[in-house]
Amino acid sequence: MPETILEISHLRKLYDDLRVFEDLSLTVHEGEVIVIVGPSGCGKSTLLRCINALEDIQGGEIRLRGEPVSKENRNLQSIRQKIGMVFQNYELFPHMTVLDNIMLAPVKAQGRKKEEVREEALDLLKRVGLESKADSYPRQLSGGQKQRTAIVRALCMHPEILLFDEVTAALDPEMVREVLEVILDLANQGKTMLVVTHEMQFARAIADRVIFLDEGRICEEGTPDGFFDEPKTERARKFLNTFTFERKGAKN
Amino acid sequence: MFSDMLVKLWENGIIQRGIWETIYMTAISTFIAYVIGLPLGVILNVTDKEGIYPVYWINRILGLIVNFFRSIPFIILMVAMLPVAKFIVGVSLGNKAMIVMLVIAAAPYVARMVESSLKEVDAGVIEAAQSMGTGNMQIVWKVLLPEARPSLIIGAVISMVTILGYSAMAATIGGTGLGQIAVSYGHQRFNPDVTWTCVFLTVIIVQVIQELGTWIAHKTDRRIGTGRA
Numbered sequence: 173m174p175e176t177i178l179e180i181s182h183l184r185k186l187y188d189d190l191r192v193f194e195d196l197s198l199t200v201h202e203g204e205v206i207v208i209v210g211p212s213g214c215g216k217s218t219l220l221r222c223i224n225a226l227e228d229i230q231g232g233e234i235r236l237r238g239e240p241v242s243k244e245n246r247n248l249q250s251i252r253q254k255i256g257m258v259f260q261n262y263e264l265f266p267h268m269t270v271l272d273n274i275m276l277a278p279v280k281a282q283g284r285k286k287e288e289v290r291e292e293a294l295d296l297l298k299r300v301g302l303e304s305k306a307d308s309y310p311r312q313l314s315g316g317q318k319q320r321t322a323i324v325r326a327l328c329m330h331p332e333i334l335l336f337d338e339v340t341a342a343l344d345p346e347m348v349r350e351v352l353e354v355i356l357d358l359a360n361q362g363k364t365m366l367v368v369t370h371e372m373q374f375a376r377a378i379a380d381r382v383i384f385l386d387e388g389r390i391c392e393e394g395t396p397d398g399f400f401d402e403p404k405t406e407r408a409r410k411f412l413n414t415f416t417f418e419r420k421g422a423k424n
Numbered sequence: 425m426f427s428d429m430l431v432k433l434w435e436n437g438i439i440q441r442g443i444w445e446t447i448y449m450t451a452i453s454t455f456i457a458y459v460i461g462l463p464l465g466v467i468l469n470v471t472d473k474e475g476i477y478p479v480y481w482i483n484r485i486l487g488l489i490v491n492f493f494r495s496i497p498f499i500i501l502m503v504a505m506l507p508v509a510k511f512i513v514g515v516s517l518g519n520k521a522m523i524v525m526l527v528i529a530a531a532p533y534v535a536r537m538v539e540s541s542l543k544e545v546d547a548g549v550i551e552a553a554q555s556m557g558t559g560n561m562q563i564v565w566k567v568l569l570p571e572a573r574p575s576l577i578i579g580a581v582i583s584m585v586t587i588l589g590y591s592a593m594a595a596t597i598g599g600t601g602l603g604q605i606a607v608s609y610g611h612q613r614f615n616p617d618v619t620w621t622c623v624f625l626t627v628i629i630v631q632v633i634q635e636l637g638t639w640i641a642h643k644t645d646r647r648i649g650t651g652r653a
């Protein structure tokens with residue numbers, strides 16, 4: 173069994189009165205690609221935000237290679253550097269060029285040499301086809317280009333695990349593919365990833381394990397083929413049905 | 425066409441000196457008010473419960489102090505702070521004392537302006553910086569302040585115009601500048617054209633500050649433009 177990277181145990185998360193997670197546990201192994209699907213409001217995004225300590229948790233534990241991810245941990249900054257996060261709305265710094273966006277955290281937070289980071293950033297940009305955009309500002313990029321930049325920004329930190337939070341949800345359909353291909357490429361490189369998505373075809377293609385989250389619980393989990401072809405629970409079946417349409421007139 | 429007084433004031437260079445004094449007092453006071461108000465504004469923003477480092481009591485105490493000074497009308501604050509001016513610069517009259525008053529009145533105002541500019545920064549990009557393990561100080565210097573720059577500049581223009589207005593009021597207790605000329609040569613000696621000349625000159629100064637500030641703010645704003653790909 174490959175080494176455990178991330179371990180979530182008995183996670184409890186409340187927003188005031190609203191219970192998001194009561195008792196959620198999940199283990200992520202090195203090199204594993206886990207896709208989390210589920211209806212909106214089921215806690216997918218919240219789960220990712222908890223993993224990065226962007227949300228306070230009310231109970232349980234999240235550990236990255238044994239170290240607790242929590243605001244109480246004095247090492248939180250260095251742990252967060254090992255967790256790459258890509259957001260639905262890109263969250264690029266608008267006043268910085270693409271290159272500066274990528275270089276900020278490696279240079280300022282990790283204290284790496286500017287030249288070295290610059291070289292790596294340019295190399296990564298080249299790999300996602302954005303080498304000509306290094307000096308552009310985010311407003312000059314298309315949605316797909318922004319998201320690829322955001323992925324490079326996360327990668328440049330050399331994270332141990334990457335979190336993708338519905339990264340194609342804000343994109344025009346023709347830009348979805350260019351972003352998904354970058355993620356697929358990363359999966360093929362053996363990166364450990366947690367992917368929240370509504371792109372079911374993509375989920376099936378990329379996942380080692382699919383997790384179906386409903387009402388804050390892991391309702392079902394399994395291999396992509398198992399989950400998509402023969403979902404075990406009625407809830408999952410219903411959810412998957414919302415992605416298929418009967419042909420017009422088929423009922424007659 | 426012009427009153428003798430206006431001609432005399434102009435020929436003796438008193439109006440010219442008034443212009444300079446008004447600009448000088450406004451600029452110095454604005455600068456010092458920002459030296460004090462900018463860090464206060466940052467602290468107010470950062471320690472807010474929505475901020476990157478919430479500390480309830482610091483935010484609360486600082487907020488109360490700022491509100492206290494902001495709720496006193498300038499003309500009253502001026503009189504009340506005379507002893508403070510005397511303590512700091514040794515005199516309670518003249519432009520040095522006026523600058524102290526202007527700073528006391530303006531710094532809390534600036535602090536709130538800065539706080540609200542920083543609040544406009546998209547919470548998402550701050551979270552992005554946090555998620556990459558960037559420290560709070562670095563977030564302030566590298567993300568919050570640069571992101572808010574255009575808004576901070578607009579705020580500075582508004583503050584500066586406000587301080588210019590205060591500086592004219594300072595004429596009533598011994599300040600100099602266009603305000604003092606308008607009051608003592610125009611109003612008190614019944615030369616409306618002197619008063620109106622001072623008003624006109626003040627409007628021009630405000631216009632220049634406004635235009636220049638807006639131009640700089642626009643220049644530094646990377647979020648706008650037509651270069652969408």
